[in-house]
Amino acid sequence: MITGDVDSSLSADEIALYDRQIRLWGMAAQARMRLARVLLINLSSIGTEICKNIVLSGLGSLCILDSHAVTEEDLGSQFYLSKQDVGLKRLDAAKNRILDLNPRVNVTFDVQDFSSKPLAYFKDFDLVIGTQLTKNEMVRLNEITRHFNLPIYLTGSNGLFGYIFVDLIEFHAEEQKIKSAKATAVGRISDSVEVTEVVEKKDEEKPNKVYEIVKTKHTYKPFVEVLSKPTLKNKLSRRQSKRLSPSVPLTLALFSLDEMQDELTPQILKNKALEICERLEVPTTILSNEYVEQFVVQRNVEFTPISAILGGAVAQDVINILGKRQTPLKSTTILDGITLDMPMFEF
Amino acid sequence: MARESNLIKIVGKSNYEKLRSFKCLIVGAGGIGCELLKDCILMEFGEIHIVDLDTIDLSNLNRQFLFRQRDIKRPKSTVAVNAVQYFNNSKLVPYQGNVMDNAQFPLNWFKQFDIIFNGLDNLAARRYVNKMSQFLSTPLIESGTSGFDGYIQPIIPGKTECFDCTKKETQKTFPVCTIRSTPSQSIHCIAWAKNFLFGQLFTFDNDSENDNGNDWGTDDQAEIERIKQETGELSALKNIITAQDESRIEQILKKLFVDDIEKLLQIENLWKTRTKPVPLSILIIEKALHNNSGAHLNENSLWTIEEQVNKFIQSIKSLMLRLKKEKIDIEFHKDDKDTLEFVATAANIRSFIFNIPMKTLFDIKQIAGNIIPAIATTNAIIAGLSTLTSLRVLNLLCYAATKSATDLNMAFTAKASNLSQDRYISNPKLAPSNPYCPVSSRVNRGIIQITEMGLSTISLYQLTNLLREKYIFPEEVSILDTSDNRLLYDFDFDDLEGKKLTDLSLGEGSVLLFSDEEGDGTDLKFKKPIEFYFEIASGPLENEILLPQIESSYITARRSLHDETSEQDLREPQDKSKEDQTIILDEDEETAPENKRLKRPLPEESADEVTEEIRKKNKISEPPAEDNVIELD
Numbered sequence: 001m002i003t004g005d006v007d008s009s010l011s012a013d014e015i016a017l018y019d020r021q022i023r024l025w026g027m028a029a030q031a032r033m034r035l036a037r038v039l040l041i042n043l044s045s046i047g048t049e050i051c052k053n054i055v056l057s058g059l060g061s062l063c064i065l066d067s068h069a070v071t072e073e074d075l076g077s078q079f080y081l082s083k084q085d086v087g088l089k090r091l092d093a094a095k096n097r098i099l100d101l102n103p104r105v106n107v108t109f110d111v112q113d114f115s116s117k118p119l120a121y122f123k124d125f126d127l128v129i130g131t132q133l134t135k136n137e138m139v140r141l142n143e144i145t146r147h148f149n150l151p152i153y154l155t156g157s158n159g160l161f162g163y164i165f166v167d168l169i170e171f172h173a174e175e176q177k178i179k180s181a182k183a184t185a186v187g188r189i190s191d192s193v194e195v196t197e198v199v200e201k202k203d204e205e206k207p208n209k210v211y212e213i214v215k216t217k218h219t220y221k222p223f224v225e226v227l228s229k230p231t232l233k234n235k236l237s238r239r240q241s242k243r244l245s246p247s248v249p250l251t252l253a254l255f256s257l258d259e260m261q262d263e264l265t266p267q268i269l270k271n272k273a274l275e276i277c278e279r280l281e282v283p284t285t286i287l288s289n290e291y292v293e294q295f296v297v298q299r300n301v302e303f304t305p306i307s308a309i310l311g312g313a314v315a316q317d318v319i320n321i322l323g324k325r326q327t328p329l330k331s332t333t334i335l336d337g338i339t340l341d342m343p344m345f346e347f
Numbered sequence: 348m349a350r351e352s353n354l355i356k357i358v359g360k361s362n363y364e365k366l367r368s369f370k371c372l373i374v375g376a377g378g379i380g381c382e383l384l385k386d387c388i389l390m391e392f393g394e395i396h397i398v399d400l401d402t403i404d405l406s407n408l409n410r411q412f413l414f415r416q417r418d419i420k421r422p423k424s425t426v427a428v429n430a431v432q433y434f435n436n437s438k439l440v441p442y443q444g445n446v447m448d449n450a451q452f453p454l455n456w457f458k459q460f461d462i463i464f465n466g467l468d469n470l471a472a473r474r475y476v477n478k479m480s481q482f483l484s485t486p487l488i489e490s491g492t493s494g495f496d497g498y499i500q501p502i503i504p505g506k507t508e509c510f511d512c513t514k515k516e517t518q519k520t521f522p523v524c525t526i527r528s529t530p531s532q533s534i535h536c537i538a539w540a541k542n543f544l545f546g547q548l549f550t551f552d553n554d555s556e557n558d559n560g561n562d563w564g565t566d567d568q569a570e571i572e573r574i575k576q577e578t579g580e581l582s583a584l585k586n587i588i589t590a591q592d593e594s595r596i597e598q599i600l601k602k603l604f605v606d607d608i609e610k611l612l613q614i615e616n617l618w619k620t621r622t623k624p625v626p627l628s629i630l631i632i633e634k635a636l637h638n639n640s641g642a643h644l645n646e647n648s649l650w651t652i653e654e655q656v657n658k659f660i661q662s663i664k665s666l667m668l669r670l671k672k673e674k675i676d677i678e679f680h681k682d683d684k685d686t687l688e689f690v691a692t693a694a695n696i697r698s699f700i701f702n703i704p705m706k707t708l709f710d711i712k713q714i715a716g717n718i719i720p721a722i723a724t725t726n727a728i729i730a731g732l733s734t735l736t737s738l739r740v741l742n743l744l745c746y747a748a749t750k751s752a753t754d755l756n757m758a759f760t761a762k763a764s765n766l767s768q769d770r771y772i773s774n775p776k777l778a779p780s781n782p783y784c785p786v787s788s789r790v791n792r793g794i795i796q797i798t799e800m801g802l803s804t805i806s807l808y809q810l811t812n813l814l815r816e817k818y819i820f821p822e823e824v825s826i827l828d829t830s831d832n833r834l835l836y837d838f839d840f841d842d843l844e845g846k847k848l849t850d851l852s853l854g855e856g857s858v859l860l861f862s863d864e865e866g867d868g869t870d871l872k873f874k875k876p877i878e879f880y881f882e883i884a885s886g887p888l889e890n891e892i893l894l895p896q897i898e899s900s901y902i903t904a905r906r907s908l909h910d911e912t913s914e915q916d917l918r919e920p921q922d923k924s925k926e927d928q929t930i931i932l933d934e935d936e937e938t939a940p941e942n943k944r945l946k947r948p949l950p951e952e953s954a955d956e957v958t959e960e961i962r963k964k965n966k967i968s969e970p971p972a973e974d975n976v977i978e979l980d
């Protein structure tokens with residue numbers, strides 16, 4: 001709920017337009033969001049969803065970097081493209097539709113390839129999002145964001161499955177919650193999360209309701225480290241590891257085999273996934289042939305409902321960290337679109 | 348590669364052809380509805396029908412991404428369909444209307460759909476669509492969002508829980524004495540200003556707040572007497588308003604904020620454990636009356652008590668003028684500035700008197716207008732989950748065939764709702780239908796075909812006999828018109844027996860509930876009630892009426908089940924009269940989605956444990972009996 005503190009930088013029109021979200025995250029967060037400059041790489045299916053959500057939210061400025069041309073396949077998973085646009089640059093085709101969405105947001109379009117950009121290009125942004133990139137591109141981009149101390153979100157899909165990697169380097173979050181019987185203790189709660197401060201706050205109308213404002217410090221690993229030695233040792237109960245979605249090792253396995261093209265077979269993928277299961281210390285029995293086969297067939301496939309979920313989750317987390325609300329995502333999130341399971345991990 | 352090549356990698360070639368032949372219905376073209384429409388188009392459903400009653404409002408634009416400033420006040424469904432044309436590859440059919448309007452949307456119309464997606468914002472329509480889905484055995488994907496929170500629940504009639512299998516949280520109500528005598532939170536003062544004071548002063552017919560037969564929330568006779576007296580005295584104030592006598596506004600202020608408070612203070616019992624209210628200072632009132640200026644105040648800052656009184660006077664003046672000009676009742680609406688300012692300032696002055704923190708106009712608007720925060724991201728995620736799971740519901744995933752309906756998952760936003768730190772989304776398996784659910788378990792259903800001639804010649808008495816004979820019900824039965832919960836017949840109400848069906852306003856779309864009130868004599872077994880949908884026959888019928896074949900089945904006695912039903916998390920029977928006894932912040936266009944039920948997992952539990960918990964619960968509850976299958980003739 002909003003209290004008396006008002007940020008006068010939001011106009012009455014903006015307050016009216018953003019009413020339903022200001023009621024959720026407050027004027028101050030909305031005003032902070034307006035100052036942010038975000039770089040979105042690739043107007044893929046997920047990229048389109050992220051773009052829509054961010055532009056609607058009233059972020060300050062968004063730069064979209066994408067050099068691809070529209071393919072027939074893109075028409076099946078992107079709603080800013082039309083049949084007539086096949087062959088045009090994706091950005092040229094989508095530009096006017098995106099600009100029409102919310103004239104208050106400054107959206108710019110850059111049709112160059114991201115690998116052609118000099119290092120200095122990236123320092124003018126507050127946050128970087130990369131979608132549907134190759135492993136090498138992801139590693140490279142993460143090196144750049146580490147260099148400039150920028151938060152990064154990397155997301156993509158393999159058909160019915162998807163992933164989000166987050167590297168916020170170090171992030172301080174503040175969250176208000178109802179105090180339970182046992183007070184939250186200051187100290188480390190996992191390898192990457194530490195409670196730094198807990199302040200009690202009483203409800204001014206209901207004195208028996210007590211809140212805690214919990215401050216936490218979140219430390220992230222670079223993407224390359226997450227991939228090189230992931231483990232779930234001591235992080236899951238026996239039952240949890242037996243029920244782990246096969247999409248977790250399979251997603252990681254696909255990254256390890258990123259260089260392989262058409263020669264990727266279910267057997268190669270399965271062997272790699274088995275290896276990863278062992279490294280994660282989860283039972284190899286979780287892998288089923290149907291899942292393995294799907295990952296081979298649906299590798300890099302974009303699918304709108306999956307994009308909507310991943311794009312919604314990424315955009316919301318971006319909004320949260322820019323507005324300084326809620327705790328951020330863990331370093332790795334995997335979506336299993338068959339069971340609708342979406343666990344988060346600190347590998 | 349073609350447009351559909353990626354989709355085919357997911358569903359396979361033959362299922363893709365099926366998908367192209369499927370028709371889906373999207374109910375609601377709002378936050379979730381716009382997202383559903385986009386997803387269904389890109390998933391290549393053959394036909395997509397979308398229904399919405401509403402027109403577009405400025406506050407929709409932060410999330411309903413198919414709408415623009417230029418579309419404000421235009422109908423949502425048609426604007427949405429126009430907006431998607433450039434990427435559309437399906438047949439799209441928009442409707443502007445209320446999905447509960449059975450003239451525009453009879454059961455027959457629902458029959459054409461292979462699956463229904465709900466993108467609704469109110470309980471009544473959710474219940475109604477759920478019932479249609481049960482009538483036709485059409486799968487329904489129910490969903491809802493509120494701020495960061497969202498859920499989806501696939502409903503497979505006859506196989507899984509329906510929308511009414513679990514109790515839904517309803518509007519918060521307060522006892523009369525809390526609102527009228529002893530408020531302790533600003534919401535009590537807002538309810539007083541909006542539901543009591545506003546109605547008393549600006550509507551001609553004051554039935555809205557009848558003091559008789561109320562849930563007073565107190566046994567203190569002195570207090571009850573005072574409340575009744577106060578209501579009477581307010582009609583005197585009403586006269587000041589209707590006479591448009593600005594010189595007497597002072598009387599209104601003194602009555603509401605000084606005299607009535609002093610009377611309250613005289614009832615000493617009330618203040619033994621509570622902080623005493625302090626009547627508003629006469630000085631503040633007089634000062635405000637003498638230099639009443641129209642200074643602009645920021646709706647996001649907290650006004651001083653002087654500013655509140657000032658604004659209160661101004662809003663009364665504007666409303667007086669309007670009442671005189673318009674000569675009809677003025678109703679509270681959150682977007683009607685005068686009414687909102689009146690309610691907000693009256694509530695705040697009362698809060699000030701009762702030592703409760705005042706609130707900004709922005710905040711009071713949210714409470715008084717029942718505004719639910721809403722964001723694009725949650726809607727996108729929820730619509731994505733709905734459409735994704737529709738493929739499993741329709742058994743179209745080529746690598747993951749659906750073996751059993753209870754293998755399907757519901758889903759809710761676990762992380763955003765602070766229910767888990769290990770899962771972004773939690774995915775409990777669907778539970779079987781609750782054996783005590785009055786919608787999906789404890790009723791049989793069928794369609795009565797009737798001609799226009801039948802409606803005007805068959806009497807209720809004749810219909811009752813026909814039903815009793817056909818379905819072998821005992822002598823004592825009852826018939827209820829479910830559209831308005833109107834009792835048409837039971838063993839001690841036969842006044843309407845002689846009336847023809849048309850005289851009882853029965854016709855296309857009427858839904859009657861036919862129940863056994865007698866049992867088999869042991870008081871343990873009753874015929875399972877039957878719900879009949881009336882459909883006007885397309886051709887002539889022998890005897891002008893055709894009753895459906897329904898397998899006869901029994902349920903155990905209702906009375907003896909009461910204790911068990913509370914255990915079963917069953918919704919309480921709707922008792923209209925009870926609702927009227929308490930003050931309710933009435934429903935507005937945006938009612939809270941009933942997603943609280945999905946918070947049954949305890950916050951500390953991990954999703955796995957939650958699933959386990961739900962599984963255990965399912966094992967305990969009886970599996971649905973064979974006779975739960977819905978028979979349609």
Ligand SMILES: [Zn+2]
Pocket residue numbers: 508509510511512513780781784785786787788
């Ligand atoms: Zn039910």
